[in-house]
Amino acid sequence: ISAFFSSEHQVEAQSCIAYLCHPPETASPEEIKSKFECLRMLAFPAYADNIQYSRGGADQYCILSENSQEILSIVFNTEGYTVEGGGKSVTYTRVTESEQASSASGSKDAVNYELIWSEWVKAAPAEEAANREEAVQRMRDCLKNNKTELRLKILGLTTIPACIPEQITTLILDNNELKSFPENLQGNIKTLYASSNQLTSIPATLPDTIKKMELSINRITELPERLPSALQSLDLFHNKISSLPENLPEELRYLSVYDNRIRTLPEHLPSGITHLNVQSNSLTALPETLPPGLKNLEAGENALTSLPASLPPELQFLDVSKNQITVLPETLPPTITTLDVSRNALSNLPENLPAALQIMQASRNRLVRLPESLPRFRGEGPRPTRIIVEHNPFSERTIQNMQRLMSSAGYQGPEVFFAMGDFSIVRVTRPLHQAVQGWLTNLEEEDVNQWRAFETEVNAAAFSMFLDRLSDTQNTRHPDFKEQVSAWLMRLADDSTLRETAFFIAMDATISCEDRVTLAYHQMQEATLVHDAERGAFDSHLAELIMAGREIFRLEQIESLAREKVKRLFFIDEVEVYLGFQNQLRESLSLTTMTQDMRFYNVSGITESDLDDAEIRIKIAENRDFHKWFALWGPWHKVLERIAPEEWREMMDKRAECIETDEYQSRVNAELEALGIADDSDAERAIGKKIMEEINQSLCTELMENILLKKEVSSLMSAYWR
Numbered sequence: 001i002s003a004f005f006s007s008e009h010q011v012e013a014q015s016c017i018a019y020l021c022h023p024p025e026t027a028s029p030e031e032i033k034s035k036f037e038c039l040r041m042l043a044f045p046a047y048a049d050n051i052q053y054s055r056g057g058a059d060q061y062c063i064l065s066e067n068s069q070e071i072l073s074i075v076f077n078t079e080g081y082t083v084e085g086g087g088k089s090v091t092y093t094r095v096t097e098s099e100q101a102s103s104a105s106g107s108k109d110a111v112n113y114e115l116i117w118s119e120w121v122k123a124a125p126a127e128e129a130a131n132r133e134e135a136v137q138r139m140r141d142c143l144k145n146n147k148t149e150l151r152l153k154i155l156g157l158t159t160i161p162a163c164i165p166e167q168i169t170t171l172i173l174d175n176n177e178l179k180s181f182p183e184n185l186q187g188n189i190k191t192l193y194a195s196s197n198q199l200t201s202i203p204a205t206l207p208d209t210i211k212k213m214e215l216s217i218n219r220i221t222e223l224p225e226r227l228p229s230a231l232q233s234l235d236l237f238h239n240k241i242s243s244l245p246e247n248l249p250e251e252l253r254y255l256s257v258y259d260n261r262i263r264t265l266p267e268h269l270p271s272g273i274t275h276l277n278v279q280s281n282s283l284t285a286l287p288e289t290l291p292p293g294l295k296n297l298e299a300g301e302n303a304l305t306s307l308p309a310s311l312p313p314e315l316q317f318l319d320v321s322k323n324q325i326t327v328l329p330e331t332l333p334p335t336i337t338t339l340d341v342s343r344n345a346l347s348n349l350p351e352n353l354p355a356a357l358q359i360m361q362a363s364r365n366r367l368v369r370l371p372e373s374l375p376r377f378r379g380e381g382p383r384p385t386r387i388i389v390e391h392n393p394f395s396e397r398t399i400q401n402m403q404r405l406m407s408s409a410g411y412q413g414p415e416v417f418f419a420m421g422d423f424s425i426v427r428v429t430r431p432l433h434q435a436v437q438g439w440l441t442n443l444e445e446e447d448v449n450q451w452r453a454f455e456t457e458v459n460a461a462a463f464s465m466f467l468d469r470l471s472d473t474q475n476t477r478h479p480d481f482k483e484q485v486s487a488w489l490m491r492l493a494d495d496s497t498l499r500e501t502a503f504f505i506a507m508d509a510t511i512s513c514e515d516r517v518t519l520a521y522h523q524m525q526e527a528t529l530v531h532d533a534e535r536g537a538f539d540s541h542l543a544e545l546i547m548a549g550r551e552i553f554r555l556e557q558i559e560s561l562a563r564e565k566v567k568r569l570f571f572i573d574e575v576e577v578y579l580g581f582q583n584q585l586r587e588s589l590s591l592t593t594m595t596q597d598m599r600f601y602n603v604s605g606i607t608e609s610d611l612d613d614a615e616i617r618i619k620i621a622e623n624r625d626f627h628k629w630f631a632l633w634g635p636w637h638k639v640l641e642r643i644a645p646e647e648w649r650e651m652m653d654k655r656a657e658c659i660e661t662d663e664y665q666s667r668v669n670a671e672l673e674a675l676g677i678a679d680d681s682d683a684e685r686a687i688g689k690k691i692m693e694e695i696n697q698s699l700c701t702e703l704m705e706n707i708l709l710k711k712e713v714s715s716l717m718s719a720y721w722r
Helices: 010-021 029-042 045-050 097-102 105-122 126-145 396-406 432-437 445-456 460-470 479-494 496-508 514-534 542-568 574-584 608-631 634-643 645-660 662-675 681-710
Strands: 060-064 070-076 080-085 088-093 149-151 170-172 191-193 212-214 233-235 254-256 275-277 296-298 317-319 338-340 359-361 386-388 415-417
Touching: 010 029, 010 070, 010 080, 010 126, 029 060, 029 070, 105 126, 126 149, 432 445, 432 460, 445 460, 445 479, 460 496, 460 514, 479 496, 479 514, 496 514, 514 542, 514 574, 514 634, 542 574, 542 608, 542 634, 574 608, 608 681, 634 645, 634 681, 645 662, 645 681, 662 681
Parallel strands: 149 170, 170 191, 191 212, 212 233, 233 254, 254 275, 275 296, 296 317, 317 338, 338 359, 359 386, 386 415
Antiparallel strands: 060 070, 070 080, 080 088
16 A cells, blocks of 8 residues: 555545445445545556556456556446455345335345445545544444444544444444444343443433433433433443432332442432432432342442441442441441442441351441340351451450450351451651651751651651650660661661651551551561662672562561461451461571561461471572562663663563564464464453463573573572471
């Protein structure tokens, strides 16, 4: 195309050629001729004669190459026409006017389709013409093969034609640039997908046949008073809707307006709704009467202060997290299996929990006690009910009583998860410079002013409280601990990036017991180690860099094992488990960033057998997997960019080449074919991610081995543990 046409004419030429390669059954010689005439006018003058029509006086049309070889030809006869090109020949039977007149109304409609579609293509902006032609070809294919699903996604369409083939029941328009639908959209559409467009409104004249509409991630600001009467499912996630029509379709069963701007809901919602998602809006109240058959209600992230006194009797899933609710109804529907009331302002939970309850999330409220009936509660599920009440202001005595009760022999009540520590003490946050002076006692006035200036930085107050809480931990019994913290604080004063990281980690460090403070300090020391590696502290000391990497690898393994342990525990604060493994494996795994002590290890649930097993598993994993992990480690990549820039760029070029050439897609297609999967976008994404990870691993490992060999330190990747 670039040889025959200038860049400004290539899109229009491509549209004409697409039409000629796949002409409609009703195409006449005159229509074909007009396309060839158009191509002649668009072509460079030197190539105009290569585009020929009425060749030899016959209904024969062709395009010749630079060597006068036929690239494309169309020959008409009395019964039809033959298209030849690319080594293929396709013969079409032509539909005459007399045949159209005597045929059923379906054929007559096809002519109307062609007229409407042709006008739609002609009206296309130049950059959209080829994709509109592609859309028309797909609609013709649906007509010809009686297909019921039409996929027009990711074509950059700004409009769609008003007439869609009658047999189409599913219309997919996702990921285009549509701003509206035709006011007179015709067809028998039952399912309409048009997410990720630029729609600002919906016409009130959509076909009443539509049962399901997914219009998420658009810019819709309001809905028409009338929606399709057969509508059963409506998804409007992430739009800009401020209110809903008072009269929604009575057939509606599923309604999602998640992430909009709705302030109130209609007082009477359709009685048949079973799933209602109004999360992330601006609701201050729910209707007093909700649909009686409602099973799922998601109303988190609003401004609710209470719930209706009577909730639907068949409700199974209720999420009202991140609101301002102060009290729950004393009687909740017995059918509720999942209840999320976290991040509210509750001071009490109902004495009578739903009989079917399987999991209740009530973290980050103002709870100071739990229902007296809780230990006797027996859920109807196959497993004990899980009740999560972390980050509430329970007194230490309450926590100890709960622990003793839940750990007693024969206890068969719910599994309760909480955070250890005394929340009820109100602590005053000191100015940051005063908290720092608690560690650096001999600060000069200039240094004090420097820390005073840092008090305006994000999370500075949280870091101040963290320092004060850190001074209360068990670790302060060791003289070298204060020296370690003091030296670290002096580093923070001179490094704004490291200081920002430490301040961020401190944000949630003081919300529970002192062991969480210690765990946060560990995280800050890990971050410091990674920061040093990324900033070049080990560029000339690769042995130290690899040892730093080994420590981070071991800590990641500990975290993974701790997660396994937490899943098996009944009534333990997960902080104690994470910190317990770190603390107890400090010496056996040579963890230099870990402190020596913690306060609540005796309630961590960790046994000597757990520690022995963890040590063995981590050492085996390190000997087996560390070299692959290190090859992908971000700080190592930063080092490579500095010490081996040419090799690093070469590796990045190889990776780009794998993606841009057929290698990547060929491997993806091969795996899909081996699994017998076709047209599954989720599977293709998952396999594509796996292939990309394999490519990265191979290239990064090869580069690492080459550089370490060149630096004569490849032996550092040998098995560390014997």
